[in-house]
Amino acid sequence: MSAxxxxxCLCDGVRFTVSSGPMxxxxxxxxxxxxGSGGNSQIMAVFAGKDVTFESGQDRVATYTxxxxxxxxxxDKTFCKTCGAQLWTVPDAAKSSNLLLIRTSLLDEGLEMKPDNAIFTRTxxxxVPAIEGVENHEAAP
Structure with a gap:
């Protein structure tokens, strides 16, 4: 699986491509x-913002802080204004580096992306068992 x-998003109104691999x-x-996920957790891949391009629907994107x-x-949580699907998160600490934490569930190839760490495991x-071989943190590292 490579870039x-x-x-x-859910309604397919926002389409994007990422040209690099996850960090x-x-x-x-x-x-x-x-x-936000409606489940027990959310899986996100960290990508360089400069490597994310919109194919369509950029006018449908909004951000809530x-x-x-x-x-x-x-x-910041970026989402589709039409269907409400969360696209990515940008914590304040990631803004200067222009990093996007993209929901792997939105990526066609996302089911192949195994987490390398888990955070806020205290909740x-x-x-729910821990994923074998994944580094666990009770809070944010």
Whole structure:
């Protein structure tokens, strides 16, 4: 599995391509990711923002900034205005590096992306096992 990667939102109105490989893949169990995904966690791959290009639907993209985070620092959640699908997150710490944390579930190739770490595992449900070989952190590293 190598770049390019192709992604889209639920309504297929926003389509994008990523021309580079992920710098890391994280499974997150924080409250925002659980609520945003409608599940136990969310898996995100870190990509350089400069390598993400819109194929269509850039006019459908909006951003909401969360300030009620565990770290106390803001993070932008970018989503499709039509279907509401979250596209990526940009924590304040990643803005200067122009990094995007893209939902692997939006990528056509995303099912092949295994996390290399898990964060906020202190709020992982007790009945959900840790992924073998994945580094676990009770909070953000």
């Amino acid at each position: 390019p990667y192709h992604g889209s 890391g893949i994280t499974e997150c169990y924080c409250g925002h990711c659980r609520k 969360f300030t009620n985070t565990t770290s106390g620092k803001g993070k 992982r449900p007790a009945w």
